Amino acid sequence: MSESQPASWVPGAAGSGYGVHHLPYGVFRVGDDEPRIGVRVGDLVLDLAGAEAADLVLAGGALCRPTLNAFLALGRPQWTAVRDRITELLTDPTHRAAVEPLLVPVDEVRMELPFEVADYVDFYSSEHHASNVGLIFRPGQPPLLPNWKHLPIGYHGRAGTVVVSGTPVVRPQGQRPSSDGPTFGPSARLDIEAEVGFVVGVPSPLGRRVAAADFADHVFGVVLVNDWSARDIQAWEYQPLGPFLGKSFATSVAAWVTPLDALRDAFVAGPAQDPPVADYLRDEPHQGLDLRLKVLWNGEPVSEPPFADMYWTPAQQLAHLTVNGASLRTGDLYASGTVSGPRRDQVGSFLELSWGGTEPVSVGGTERTFLADGDTVTITATAPGPDGTTLTLGEVTGTVLPAN
Amino acid sequence: MSESQPASWVPGAAGSGYGVHHLPYGVFRVGDDEPRIGVRVGDLVLDLAGAEAADLVLAGGALCRPTLNAFLALGRPQWTAVRDRITELLTDPTHRAAVEPLLVPVDEVRMELPFEVADYVDFYSSEHHASNVGLIFRPGQPPLLPNWKHLPIGYHGRAGTVVVSGTPVVRPQGQRPSSDGPTFGPSARLDIEAEVGFVVGVPSPLGRRVAAADFADHVFGVVLVNDWSARDIQAWEYQPLGPFLGKSFATSVAAWVTPLDALRDAFVAGPAQDPPVADYLRDEPHQGLDLRLKVLWNGEPVSEPPFADMYWTPAQQLAHLTVNGASLRTGDLYASGTVSGPRRDQVGSFLELSWGGTEPVSVGGTERTFLADGDTVTITATAPGPDGTTLTLGEVTGTVLPAN
The missing domain is CATH 3.90.850.10 (Fumarylacetoacetase-like, C-terminal domain)
Structure with missing residues (x-):
């Protein structure tokens, strides 16, 4: 890994198709819980609603919604800022203790339609x-x-x-x-x-x-x-x-x-x-x-x-x-x-x-x-x-x- | 007018294309106010958000929204019940005192898209x-x-x-x-x-x-x-x-x-x-x-x-x-x-x-x-x-x- 792409402390992320170089967004549910926005890293989902509620990432509440639409509306500077911050959370070991409780195994979640389709x-x-x-x-x-x-x-x-x-x-x-x-x-x-x-x-x-x-x-x-x-x-x-x-x-x-x-x-x-x-x-x-x-x-x-x-x-x-x-x-x-x-x-x-x-x-x-x-x-x-x-x-x- | 279609007490409604036999729904604004659902009668708009807020008509809050969608979702029995109640309000003179303050001249409102179009x-x-x-x-x-x-x-x-x-x-x-x-x-x-x-x-x-x-x-x-x-x-x-x-x-x-x-x-x-x-x-x-x-x-x-x-x-x-x-x-x-x-x-x-x-x-x-x-x-x-x-x-x- 070059300096431009620091390794993640998340086990299994590096070398997978879902390392910190990727970080795709989705909407997941655990059991009967309400849908939450998450980002995939390795075989885990980072609960971004939980992360925003804990002030670990800031997006004006857009990550605490049941679909990605409010986040999508923010625009590129904020998309990039949130991505940079998530990368920091997942690579800097000092964040591990705060972030680890927000990781859910991907095979324990049910995925929803990630955004409400307009046209x-x-x-x-x-x-x-x-x-x-x-x-x-x-x-x-x-x-x-x-x-x-x-x-x-x-x-x-x-x-x-x-x-x-x-x-x-x-x-x-x-x-x-x-x-x-x-x-x-x-x-x-x-x-x-x-x-x-x-x-x-x-x-x-x-x-x-x-x-x-x-x-x-x-x-x-x-x-x-x-x-x-x-x-x-x-x-x-x-x-x-x-x-x-x-x-x-x-x-x-x-x-x-x-x-x-x-x-x-x-x-x-x-x-x-x-x-x-x-x-x-x-x-x-x-x-x-x-x-x-x-x-x-x-x-x-x-x-x-x-x-x-x-x-x-x-x-x-x-x-x-x-x-x-x-x-x-x-x-x-x-x-x-x-x-x-x-x-x-x-x-x-x-x-x-x-x-x-x-x-x-x-x-x-x-x-x-x-x-x-x-x-x-x-x-x-x-x-x-x-x-x-x-x-x-x-x-x-x-x-x-x-x-x- | 037959008994099945009592006359409205609203001046100008009877004999117009917007009598109580019609009662079309729309979304209107007055000045910079938020959009409100209304029904047209004669050359006036009955403010249904105001009517529901005053318990003159009951639709579970669906009339207090900025578009008709929540009301549209209620279904035919409720559509008919609300229509019957509005007819009652606009024909029974005992309601006149309560309803009259909720009537706005149609040429004083700006109309909005009445519903959010899905497909x-x-x-x-x-x-x-x-x-x-x-x-x-x-x-x-x-x-x-x-x-x-x-x-x-x-x-x-x-x-x-x-x-x-x-x-x-x-x-x-x-x-x-x-x-x-x-x-x-x-x-x-x-x-x-x-x-x-x-x-x-x-x-x-x-x-x-x-x-x-x-x-x-x-x-x-x-x-x-x-x-x-x-x-x-x-x-x-x-x-x-x-x-x-x-x-x-x-x-x-x-x-x-x-x-x-x-x-x-x-x-x-x-x-x-x-x-x-x-x-x-x-x-x-x-x-x-x-x-x-x-x-x-x-x-x-x-x-x-x-x-x-x-x-x-x-x-x-x-x-x-x-x-x-x-x-x-x-x-x-x-x-x-x-x-x-x-x-x-x-x-x-x-x-x-x-x-x-x-x-x-x-x-x-x-x-x-x-x-x-x-x-x-x-x-x-x-x-x-x-x-x-x-x-x-x-x-x-x-x-x-x-x-x-």
């Missing part, structure tokens, strides 16, 4: 994913539509059905297309979308756009997202106004929000963009995030989507989202869209993995295309941290329950 | 509107897409940019299509959509659908909506995931929410539906609402859209919205989609009024297609009430400001 926007910013979808649904035509390289395509999803990792997902019912017209029943093409979500802390006023350069002033951090999708419902309903019930039944997010401050070593040059983008979409530096995702289907790794080469960067997505004057609110969540790399073992959806359901894959010895009842999907990710460390992002997992 | 969904349920859009954008092809008569097409909009009537609307900027590729600048095709919105009070759990028959258990009431739309931005961005920035800059709602209880005499048989709808979309009785809208462009009436013959009813929209197991939250708002009748002077958008911008209309002596800076659009509506009375719904108005 949820879903982008579509992986060129590989968008091209694959084009090839599957419009064979013989140019895989990307004419607008795709001019703007980050996106749409609004349902904020009220964003659920925390671990929440079961009931198979949705709806109208599914057939050659004889639509039939009603459970989705037969239930899929995942492995995505990365960005959590907005600082709001912006209506009528004023947010510049790409102001990304880090507004965005607090990152969560993994599984944007569950019913491909049959979506295929029948989506013209002309886009996805609706094919997506709105559930969107899972990780329980732990990784602050941007922990990802300083994960920023990498974004991909070249041709044609040149409109002025409002220019971000300098033009940077993506080197997050390495992994998709596990019933525990079996089936794909490793790379986030680093997403065509549109999160700063560009933010600039686009607000260029029409749309305001931001604390708790807004925008997701990247399905993360897919160039290879079949790097795709972020089973639509692509099974090539539209035509090429089954072997999972646990059985042939699969889309999700069966009882299946569990877990998305994990790592990111490079300082001094050769690695961050383990909070995973997002969910199990499919039969239709009601 | 905002926009449907597309007028057959005339959808057909007109098809004819304008896909001439020579069937005007309705194959799915349109099988399900109420809808999508999620931006809840955070729902604003109260009277809020100015800044002309959005964005990418507009041209033969040489997209150009950036202010929308040149800024439009309105005259709609009717439904306000959800009682939530529903994730994974369970809401039956059409349970519409009145969940939906509290109705607001007029103007879903401002930038047609050029929308045209370029909307494939394949639907409208995004072309809609998300502002959606205006009326300041007054008309309870369903006030609309009992406005329900009328819905239109015949062919082909027959899926079981989950069957509503018995199959009823629309006889709301008669009017669109005023700079004060000049340009259209009178009839709501009664909307193809999909609000109960069907609710059943569809939740059939995949999506939960409802208090404050969810779903809008009907643009209300258009069969005639050109009954359309709810200027896209249709000017037939895609090709047939200018005369407004105040000038030729117009889409909105100019400084233009004001006001949408009003009436509905039949009991005993031959008429309700005047709260209007929704907004003025266009130049792009920033």
